[in-house]
Amino acid sequence: MxxxxxxxxxxxxxxxxxxVATLEDLFVEVPESVRLKRPLDxxxxxxxxxxxxxxxxxxxxxxxxxxxxxxxxxxxxxxxIPTVIDLLISRSEFYTAYTPYQPEISQGTLQxxxxxQTLICQLTGMDAANxxxxxxASACAExxxxxxxxxxxxKVLLSKALNPRYRGVVATYCRYLNMExxxxxxxxxxxxxxxxxxxxxxxxxxxxxxxxxxYFGVIEDVAALAEKSHQHGAKLVTAVAEPIALGLLKSPGExxxxxxxxxxxxxGLPLAFGGPYVGFFAVRQKDVRGMPGRLVGETTDLEGQxxxxxxxxxxxxxxxxxxxxxxxxxxQGLCALMATIFMSLLGKQGLREMxxxxxxxxxxxxxxxxxxxxxxxxxxxxxxxEFVVRSEAPxxxxxxxxxxxxxxxxxxxxxxxxxxxxxxxxxxxxxxxREEIDALVAALQGGAA
Amino acid sequence: xTIVGTSGxxxxxxxxxxxxxxxxxxxxxxxxxxxxxxxxSDLCREEIDxxxxxxxxxxxxxxxxxxxxxxxxxxxxxxxGSCTMKYNPKVNEAVARIPGLAGIHPATPSHLAQxxxxxxxxxxxxxxxxxxxxxxTLQPAAGAQGELAGMLVIRAWHxxxxxxRSKVLIPDTAHGTNPATAxxxxxxxxxxxxxxxxxxxxxxxxxxxxxxxxxxxxxxxxGLFETNIxxxxxxxxxxxxxxxCDGANLNALMGIARPGDMGIDVMHFNLHKTFSTPHGGGGPxxxxxxxxxxxxxxxxxxxxxxxxxxxxxETPKTDSVGRMLAFHGNVGVMLRAYAYxxxxxxxxxxxxxEMAVLNANYVRARLEGVxxxxxxxxxxxxxxxxxxxxxxxxxxxxxxxxxxxxxYHPPTIYFPLVVKGAIMIEPTETESQEVLDEFCDAxxxxxxxxxxxxxxxxxxxxxxxxxRLDETTAARKPKLxxxxxx
Numbered sequence: 032m033x034x035x036x037x038x039x040x041x042x043x044x045x046x047x048x049x050x051v052a053t054l055e056d057l058f059v060e061v062p063e064s065v066r067l068k069r070p071l072d073x074x075x076x077x078x079x080x081x082x083x084x085x086x087x088x089x090x091x092x093x094x095x096x097x098x099x100x101x102x103x104x105x106x107x108x109x110x111x112i113p114t115v116i117d118l119l120i121s122r123s124e125f126y127t128a129y130t131p132y133q134p135e136i137s138q139g140t141l142q143x144x145x146x147x148q149t150l151i152c153q154l155t156g157m158d159a160a161n162x163x164x165x166x167x168a169s170a171c172a173e174x175x176x177x178x179x180x181x182x183x184x185x186k187v188l189l190s191k192a193l194n195p196r197y198r199g200v201v202a203t204y205c206r207y208l209n210m211e212x213x214x215x216x217x218x219x220x221x222x223x224x225x226x227x228x229x230x231x232x233x234x235x236x237x238x239x240x241x242x243x244x245x246y247f248g249v250i251e252d253v254a255a256l257a258e259k260s261h262q263h264g265a266k267l268v269t270a271v272a273e274p275i276a277l278g279l280l281k282s283p284g285e286x287x288x289x290x291x292x293x294x295x296x297x298x299g300l301p302l303a304f305g306g307p308y309v310g311f312f313a314v315r316q317k318d319v320r321g322m323p324g325r326l327v328g329e330t331t332d333l334e335g336q337x338x339x340x341x342x343x344x345x346x347x348x349x350x351x352x353x354x355x356x357x358x359x360x361x362x363q364g365l366c367a368l369m370a371t372i373f374m375s376l377l378g379k380q381g382l383r384e385m386x387x388x389x390x391x392x393x394x395x396x397x398x399x400x401x402x403x404x405x406x407x408x409x410x411x412x413x414x415x416x417e418f419v420v421r422s423e424a425p426x427x428x429x430x431x432x433x434x435x436x437x438x439x440x441x442x443x444x445x446x447x448x449x450x451x452x453x454x455x456x457x458x459x460x461x462x463x464x465r466e467e468i469d470a471l472v473a474a475l476q477g478g479a480a
Numbered sequence: 481x482t483i484v485g486t487s488g489x490x491x492x493x494x495x496x497x498x499x500x501x502x503x504x505x506x507x508x509x510x511x512x513x514x515x516x517x518x519x520x521s522d523l524c525r526e527e528i529d530x531x532x533x534x535x536x537x538x539x540x541x542x543x544x545x546x547x548x549x550x551x552x553x554x555x556x557x558x559x560x561g562s563c564t565m566k567y568n569p570k571v572n573e574a575v576a577r578i579p580g581l582a583g584i585h586p587a588t589p590s591h592l593a594q595x596x597x598x599x600x601x602x603x604x605x606x607x608x609x610x611x612x613x614x615x616x617t618l619q620p621a622a623g624a625q626g627e628l629a630g631m632l633v634i635r636a637w638h639x640x641x642x643x644x645r646s647k648v649l650i651p652d653t654a655h656g657t658n659p660a661t662a663x664x665x666x667x668x669x670x671x672x673x674x675x676x677x678x679x680x681x682x683x684x685x686x687x688x689x690x691x692x693x694x695x696x697x698x699x700x701x702x703g704l705f706e707t708n709i710x711x712x713x714x715x716x717x718x719x720x721x722x723x724x725c726d727g728a729n730l731n732a733l734m735g736i737a738r739p740g741d742m743g744i745d746v747m748h749f750n751l752h753k754t755f756s757t758p759h760g761g762g763g764p765x766x767x768x769x770x771x772x773x774x775x776x777x778x779x780x781x782x783x784x785x786x787x788x789x790x791x792x793x794e795t796p797k798t799d800s801v802g803r804m805l806a807f808h809g810n811v812g813v814m815l816r817a818y819a820y821x822x823x824x825x826x827x828x829x830x831x832x833x834e835m836a837v838l839n840a841n842y843v844r845a846r847l848e849g850v851x852x853x854x855x856x857x858x859x860x861x862x863x864x865x866x867x868x869x870x871x872x873x874x875x876x877x878x879x880x881x882x883x884x885x886x887x888y889h890p891p892t893i894y895f896p897l898v899v900k901g902a903i904m905i906e907p908t909e910t911e912s913q914e915v916l917d918e919f920c921d922a923x924x925x926x927x928x929x930x931x932x933x934x935x936x937x938x939x940x941x942x943x944x945x946x947x948r949l950d951e952t953t954a955a956r957k958p959k960l961x962x963x964x965x966x
Contacts, residue, residue, distance in 0.1 A: 032824065032828055032831060032832075034566075034567055034569055034756075034823075034824075034832075034909075034910055035831065035832060035835050035909050035910060036910070036911070036912035036913075037835055037838070037909075037912065037913070041912070041913045042838065044913065045838055045839075045842045045913055046838070048842060048845050048846070049838075049841045049842060049844075049845045050845065051841075054834045054837075054838065057834070057837045057838060057841055057858065057860075058705075058736060058837065058858075058860075059858055060704065060705040060707050060857060060858045060860075061705050061707075061733075061736065061737050062707060062710065064710060065709070065710060065737045065738075065741055065742045066736065066737055067612075067735060067736060067737055067738055067741070070735070070826050070827060070830075071609055071610060071734075071735045071826030071827075071829060071830065072609050072826065073606055073609060073610070073821065073825055073826035073829070074822065074825060075825050076822070076823060076824055076825030076827075076828050077822050077823060077825075079571050079823075082571060082575070082819060082822055082823060083571065083574065083575070085822075086575050086578055086581070086599070086815075086819070087578055087580070089580075089581075089594075089595040089596075089598055089599060090578045090579070090580025090581045090595045090596075091580060091595065092580075092593075092594035092595035092596075092598070093580045093581065093583075093584045093588070093592065093593055093594070093595040093596055094584070094588055094592035094593070095579065095580055095583035095584045095585070095588075096583055096585075097579055097580070097583055098580075099592075101585060103585040103587045103588065105587055106806050106807070107585055107586050107587070107806075107807065109585065111509065113506075113507060113536075115506075115536060115539060115540055117577070118540075119539075119540065119543045119544065119547070120760075121573070122543075122544065122547035123552050123553075123554035123555075123758075124547040124548060124549075124550040124551070124552045124554070124555060125543075125547050125550060125552070125760070125761055126552070126568075126573075126758045126760050126761070127552030127553040127554045127555075127568055127758045127759070128550045128551060128552040128553075128759065128760070128761040129558065129560055129563055129565055129759045129761070129762075129889075130759065130761070130762045130763075131761060131762065132560070132892075133551075133880065133884065133889065133890055134946070134949045134951075135881070135884055135941050135944040135945070135946055135947070135948070135949065136549075136550065136551040136884055136889065136941075136944055137549075137550055137551065137761070138546070138549035138550070138945060138946060139546035139547050139548065139549040139550035139761075140546075140550055140761035140762065142493075142495070142546055142549070143543070143546055143761075144762075145495070145960075145961070145962070146495060146496050146497075146962070148960055148961050149495075149497065149530075149961040149962045150496075150531070150532075152961050153528055153529060153530040153531050154528060154531070158961075159960045159961065160960075160961070162762065163762075163763070165621035165622060165625060165805060166621065166805050166806050166807075167806060168803075168805055168806035169621065169625070169804065169805055176664075194806065196803065196805075196806040196807070197806060199802055199803045200802070200803055200804060200805065200806065202802055203632065203780065203801055203802035203803060203804060204628075204664070206632060206635075206636075206801060206802065207632070207635050207665050207666035208664075208666055209666070250519070250523055272806075277525075277528075278528070279519065279524055279525070280519075280523055280524065280525060281523060281524065281525045282525055282528075285525070294806070301582040301583060301812075302582070302583055302584060302585045302586065303576075303581070303582050303583075303584070303811050303812045304581075304584045304585070304586050304588075304593065304596045304807070304808060304811040305586030305805070305806070305807025305808040305809065305811055306586075306621065306764070306805065306807055306808065306809055306810040306811050306812065306813075307621070307763075307764035307766075307810040307811075307812050307813060308806075308807075319958065319960065325762065326958070326960055327960070328954040328955070328958050328959055328960050329954070329959040329960075329962075330949050330950045330951065330953055330954035330959075331949070331950055331953075332946040332947040332948060332949045332950070333947035333948050333950075334946075334947055336946050336947075338946040338949045339949075340949050340951050340954050342951065342954040342955050342958055342960075343955055343958055344955075345955070349656035349657075349895070351660075352656075352659040352660060352669070353659035353660055353662065353663035353669040354663070355659075355660040355663075357660070357664075358624045358625075358627065358628060358657045358660035358661045358664055359622075359624055359625075360622065360623065360624040360656075360657050361622040361623060361624065361752065361759070361762065361763040361764075361765040362622070362762055362763045362764075363621075363760075363762075363763045363764045364759075364760045364761040364762025364763040364764070365758075365760025365761060365762075365763065365764060366760075366763070366764055367762075368543075368760075368761070372539060372543060374531070374532075375496050375506065375532055375534055375539045375542070376506035376507050376534070376536065376539050377506070377507050378500075378504070378505070378506060378507075378531055378532050378533045378534060379527050379528055379531040379532070379533050380505060380533070381505065381506070381507040381509070382528065382531070383527065383528075384509055385509060387512075387516065387517075388509060388512055390517050390518075390519065391512055391514050391515065391516050391517040392514055393517075394514075394515075394517035395514035395515060395517070413519055413520060413523060430589075434589075434592070439585070439588065439589075439592075442587045461509060461510070464510075464513060465513040465514050468514070
């Protein structure tokens with residue numbers, strides 16, 4: 032077994048030193064009655080060659096942006112990944128380290144997390160960010176729990192235009208905490224309906240949650256949402272599933288959000304069928320001690336040199352046990368490093384340019400699609416890189432016609448929004464060349480791809 | 481004796497932001513091939529204040545230097561107790577990067593995602609076989625999220641039966657996240673004492689009809705097998721409760737005993753521990769959850785199902801507690817775990833557990849008498865010492881810091897809380913006798929230094945890039961981000 036160094040001679044020698052005769056004797060505390068008395072029913076071991084051959088062959092059963100023209104978004108995005116990222120995270124000092132419990136020999140991880148925290152603050156316009164969450168949806172759920180702790184209130188207003196999977200995770204996390212989850216309607220322009228919000232907001236409301244951009248790709252009026260929420264002493268959580276947009280949009284912090292939760296998959300992480308991704312979480316200075324998750328802080332060592340440590344651990348579960356702010360322990364450290372490297376490379380100009388490309392490509396696609404007979408755009412609010420298309424023909428039929436032309440045309444909305452069973456969500460990023468968009472248009476027109 | 485640690489050329493490195501120079505660029509995007517578009521100006525921000533401007537070489541050098549300040553499993557022995565820091569096979573990395581597996585969007589229709597779905601399904605089945613549970617869901621992103629999923633399932637099961645139980649029993653040898661998880665599920669935590677292992681009497685004394693579940697870790701955080709587990713499960717069941725097992729220590733039991741066969745109802749796996757996904761300096765992990773037949777309807781979704789011909793993402797059942805993440809879980813971690821299981825096979829997994837236990841007991845035999853051993857029953861894959869017999873006014877922390885000078889990552893310290901000054905060593909199966917001997921020699925030498933020259937411990941580490949860091953000031957005056965000082 033190539034991962035285990037023991038020779039038969041070693042085993043004998045070690046057993047002798049321990050003072051037992053056989054390996055069996057090491058397990059005397061495991062009662063006979065619970066011992067497994069047969070071999071595990073698992074395939075025979077595969078050699079390295081066999082394993083790789085088998086998995087590469089299985090991978091051929093998958094459609095990816097390498098095999099298809101893809102317009103899938105909805106919370107996971109196909110973006111440019113600089114080559115540098117994978118090479119740097121493949122430094123085994125990064126990827127084979129544990130959580131940095133011993134700061135003297137973990138300064139690489141710790142400084143990188145400190146940089147991640149800083150970049151997320153700059154991006155979101157907030158004061159403090161944590162070391163990462165599992166993904167955008169669970170970060171959003173943790174944000175709701177934090178708002179509940181801050182306000183000591185139990186009513187949660189969730190925009191219907193918030194990513195339905197984020198809404199689902201919020202519901203799971205709140206399931207047994209006696210909280211009241213209330214939907215806020217979507218207005219005709221695709222934004223959260225401010226009138227419906229005003230009608231439902233009251234002094235028992237802990238938090239209002241909306242996407243930015245929202246699930247339909249529409250850019251919410253965050254300032255108005257914040258103003259209305261704050262009038263009732265409620266917190267505003269802004270959920271950002273597509274942070275490339277923040278290269279261009281006003282930051283949620285500037286617009287009055289209290290907590291910004293989001294996913295940084297767009298920042299250099301492969302799609303990987305949904306994970307690992309990396310949630311981010313940012314708050315105002317006054318709320319730092321109430322936030323969930325790990326934090327890295329700057330300090331000095333015995334000789335006065337700058338260094339970094341895990342800090343404010345008294346919020347965490349290994350100190351506060353059942354009174355902790357959250358049970359999150361392992362997070363998405365290496366993914367946060369990927370996002371940090373991405374943000375470092377793209378920097379000020381790059382993120383803006385990438386955002387502008389996304390905006391332009393999606394605007395071009397919208398314009399082309401809106402002219403096709405049998406299809407229409409559903410919302411007219413300002414949009415970033417996604418939009419909803421309504422189809423006169425059944426959506427499943429349309430999408431499978433596109434598949435036949437080698438195109439993954441979008442995500443059908445009927446499952447999450449029964450009233451939108453005739454709609455699908457199209458996403459266009461900087462990775463879609465003009466010819467791809469034209470091919471989508473041609474295929475929808477019924478022409479050849 | 482060989483000292484592994486040495487000091488060499490270690491380069492300084494500023495923060496990213498301190499390198500930034502206006503106009504530098506580290507990327508290249510294609511020329512825009514469609515007309516430019518604009519948003520209403522009231523929606524747009526100025527430039528991102530403070531964002532760095534760096535060239536590619538700046539970034540590469542920056543992170544390469546930072547990496548050299550870290551200690552990883554590939555650098556050396558990493559006996560962090562309860563964390564199972566074993567060697568991570570390199571082929572697993574190659575597997576996760578196969579373009580057809582890394583590049584697939586989570587909303588791809590099932591019939592165009594058969595490769596990944598088949599792999600997820602195979603992993604689901606293998607994990608069920610290893611653990612003895614009826615079904616496994618892969619979705620949770622980490623052990624603690626798996627715990628949350630598992631406890632939600634337990635609560636949903638009680639609610640479905642109209643049972644209004646409010647408490648969860650948690651032994652002092654359970655994992656640190658367990659109480660927080662129980663509380664997130666709306667339960668009150670009742671801590672119960674154990675004397676190494678949990679006794680039937682102790683559980684019996686607390687087990688009434690207000691108790692929803694018992695959360696155990698087995699083997700527990702003392703590295704001991706819960707010998708009474710079968711009787712305990714029976715008792716909890718008789719009194720209408722369920723048993724949750726924290727599976728973080730499954731590395732000791734693969735192919736030897738299965739939690740599902742012991743009467744446990746729900747357990748999470750830590751794929752990044754037992755199944756060798758590198759921990760990445762703090763994640764990603766993955767925390768699949770296995771349950772017995774009667775709890776299947778409550779599992780969080782979606783999972784993967786196979787109808788004999790094709791694999792499908794399962795729509796969550798009506799009784800499901802819902803979803804834990806936006807998509808299907810940390811699939812990249814699942815691929816690594818699958819590759820690991822596939823490389824070892826059933827016999828290989830058992831062999832791995834045996835060698836892990838052999839190594840822990842070998843370390844125990846070599847250090848017993850040098851360091852205090854608070855529990856004398858047989859250890860499984862980790863062994864706990866304490867600083868009780870340490871001389872010269874030195875404590876566990878000082879031993880840990882001195883180990884750094886010798887070139888080792890220290891063991892877990894001050895955990896579990898039931899042992900004062902705990903030193904928790906988990907060598908794992910991937911370390912050779914030679915490595916263990918060198919490490920034990922260092923531990924013995926350090927105990928001697930504590931007696932003869934305690935300053936060596938109290939001043940340690942002296943060979944690392946930074947010395948002991950001031951954690952008190954960091955917490956009192958938190959500085960959590962860089963800010964420009966003018």
